Amino acid sequence: METASAGTPDPSFLKRRTLLRGGALAGLGALVPAYTVLAAPDAPGAGTGGAEPSADGLMLTKFKDPLRIPPVLRPVARGGHDELTVRMRTADVRVHSELPPVPMWTYEGSHPGPTVEAVRGRRLRVAWENHLTGSIPVTAVDFGRPGGPSPDPLTNYPGTEGCQEVPGVAGLQPWAAVHLHGMLTGGGNDGWMENLTGPGDVQLSAYPNDQPATTLWYHDHTHHVSRFSVYAGLAGLFVCRDEEERALGLPRGRHEVPLVLADRNFALDDSGALTGRLVHKVEMVGTKLMRVHAAPYTLVNGVIWPYLEVEPRWYRFRIVNTANSRIYRLMLLADGRPVPGAFHVIGTDQGLIDKPLPVDGALNLSSGERADVLVDFSAFRGRSLKLVNTMDGVPPGASSPRNDLLEPDVMQFRVAGRGSAGRFTPPAVLSSTFERPTHHDLPHDSAPRWVVLAGPGSANMPELWEMEEVPESEAAGLTLPAAGIVQVEDAAGSVTTLRRTAMGYDDGRAFTVAHGGTEIWKYLNLAASPHPMHIHLAHFHVLSRETYDVTGFDRTVRGSARPVAYLGAAELEPHERGVKDVVRVGTAGQIRPGPNGTPGELVTVAVRFPVVGRGVHHCHMLEHEQHMTRPLVVAPAGPGHAGGHAEGHAEGHH
Known part of the structure; x- marks a missing residue:
């Protein structure tokens, strides 16, 4: 932890x-x-x-x-x-x-x-x-x-x-x-x-x-x-x-x-x-x-x-x-x-x-x-x-x-010391219908979803932050570090400013996505420990895993004093190259002591939403479910949901 x-x-x-x-x-x-x-x-x-x-x-x-x-x-x-x-x-x-x-x-x-x-x-x-x-x-x-x-x-x-x-x-x-x-x-x-x-x-x-x-x-x-x-x-x-x-x-x-x-x-x-x-x-x-x-x-x-x-x-x-x-x-x-x-x-x-x-x-x-x-x-x-x-x-x-x-x-x-090895040979082709998404399969007309995973704050528990991108004109006027504001510098040197919109389960606002749509979700882990992230009502392809220098994140203020910065690309593991519903965000089997003792990770996934209704997305460490869970709504595409990025408001619990 x-x-x-x-x-x-x-x-x-x-x-x-x-x-x-x-x-x-x-x-x-x-x-x-x-x-x-x-x-x-x-x-x-x-x-x-x-x-x-x-x-x-x-x-x-x-x-x-x-x-x-x-x-x-x-x-x-x-x-x-x-x-x-x-x-x-x-x-x-x-x-x-x-x-x-x-x-x-x-x-x-x-x-x-x-x-x-x-x-x-x-x-x-x-x-x-x-x-x-x-x-x-x-x-x-x-x-x-x-x-x-x-x-x-x-x-x-x-x-x-x-x-x-x-x-x-x-x-x-x-x-x-x-x-x-x-x-x-x-x-x-x-x-x-x-x-x-x-x-x-x-x-x-x-x-x-x-x-x-x-x-x-x-x-x-x-x-x-x-x-x-x-x-x-x-x-x-x-x-x-x-x-x-x-x-x-x-x-x-x-x-x-x-x-x-x-x-x-x-x-x-x-x-x-x-x-x-x-x-x-x-x-x-x-x-x-x-x-x-x-x-x-x-x-x-x-x-x-x-x-x-x-x-x-x-x-x-x-x-x-x-x-x-x-x-x-x-x-x-x-x-x-x-x-x-x-x-x-x-x-x-x-x-x-x-x-x-x-x-x-x-x-x-x-x-x-x-x-x-x-x-x-x-x-x-x-x-x-x-x-x-x-x-x-x-x-x-x-x-x-x-x-x-x-x-x-x-x-x-x-x-056993005896017995035939049989005639089985692993097939050269397993699923002829399986395809990894290409650049043309991904949405390019809308901003990605951002989910930031932060270590324990004043309440002594790890946190899941839903974020929104801040326009450059507005970001220029911010004084940093500021609570809930995280800046991310990518491999090309471009800086994206993110603002926290929700954290607690009962914060009210929920990601609302369009049925049948595909979205890009970016999970940024600022903590020292990995988190397995699970999305209900959906499945996804893991597109990339990248390491980031997260020492610019001020753990007391709960915002970045300087941008968290790209360090390099990491390989996807064989079991991460198929269709998934859980992805680990953070290095497996490697937790070093001290503040920000390990590099942060940014994991990008392409998510499809083939069913409708109210669900959740959360960390699948069960000790984290109580405070790293947020509601999710998949709604039929139509007025108010076009493009899959309309924001809904939770009206109580089902």
């Missing part, structure tokens, strides 16, 4: 405790449904990997439990459309064989929820039934205190010792609003975050389902509460298929595997044993969130540090980051060394790209982002590989407690 961790007690008290395993557990098959059974082999496989101890203080064994594949839900045909019912239920979920069952709010009793699989062109109606019970099964605590940065913050460890409970969370009742993230549907079906359903009620949503084959995900979007409700377990995948994808002959069945990434933390009992109670632990200043959530236990498909037995052949992985805020900077390691070009990206948030693109270095996924990748295990017969989370400047696979990366391992792959 923007400010470094406050000083905290040395967590050695955790290391001195007896590392209990959570008590003797009964046979798992009797406790959970068949699809959630976790085997627990204690002996390593013959040369193909095995269980390992986790970092000191984390107590659980790595790679002891197999990866779980979420169950699949397929809609039922009802004439010209399909229908489906999904129930939200409170359930005890087994996430590790050495940990007691974890009370969660779930979709259909599992975490992640079942994968909804649909076919493009079949309109879908979903009844999201709320059967949740009790208050939220999460203990929220704050470990913030004065004293300066800690080299080993309490986020790295389980338990709540040294923390204070966050008031108002324990009693949260099971209200819900389901958002199918990435589905291009109108505002009335998008899961508006204040249109809540309570126990016994149902949210009825109709989805056009008329977009290319891809991986979406559904999750709770309750206003001000999503950071706790998603953490409690309310997330699942949605897979759309079409004829174009099917004709490619991509790996299917057991060779097509979802990898749903998340991080969690847990409480300890008086003896120091893990209890299975979810703990949301952040550093706070006063009542405002400062340090975004990071937890030491990585879950893949709801299992902590699982393993997957694979054949020596090509696999397809649909990787989804559902963590509250953590950026996963993924690498595949063999014998402790990165495998060059291990990931071949074939799809992004909104579908297949034109051709496979190898990843040079890490695959960076911020909260809400998805990547569709191919991996070839044929060169690793009889060996094991690790998927790890990394930090820039830290050797891949190494721990970095200061950066909330005490345990970098994500999961293990155990490659």
